Amino acid sequence: MKAKPKKATIDEMRPEYDFSNAVRGKYYKRVMKGSNVVILEPDVAAMFETSQAVNEALRNLVHIAQETERLTKRPGGRGKKHNTA
Structure with a gap:
């Protein structure tokens, strides 16, 4: 019986x-x-071609999300009351 050749492990350089x-x-x-x-x-x-492009897109998305939240907030900070019963 022939010995199997040793397989290189991931850690071997x-x-x-x-x-x-x-x-x-x-x-x-x-x-x-x-x-x-x-x-x-x-x-x-x-x-995306570069990491800068990814960062710019994410910054724009965050800005849009913040603007949307600001525009849709109710005056006085009160939300709709929910009936818990």
């Missing part, structure tokens, strides 16, 4: 990778300070 000049933790503080990664679905990602 190829010999051609050179980390001799790498600095451990070089970007750690930057990542911990403010990184917020959001994964877009492919159909949504196809609509």
Whole structure:
């Protein structure tokens, strides 16, 4: 019976990778300070060319939502009374 060839695991690195000049933790503080990664679905990602375009679209959406809320608010801050009985 022949031995099966060893499959490379995900953690194994190829010999051609050179980390001799790498600095451990070089970007750690930057990542911990403010990184917020959001994964877009492919159909949504196809609509935007850059992260700036995504941010601009989201800012516009937030602005529209805030304006709509302001325009539809009842005067005096009172809402419709609901019958709880």
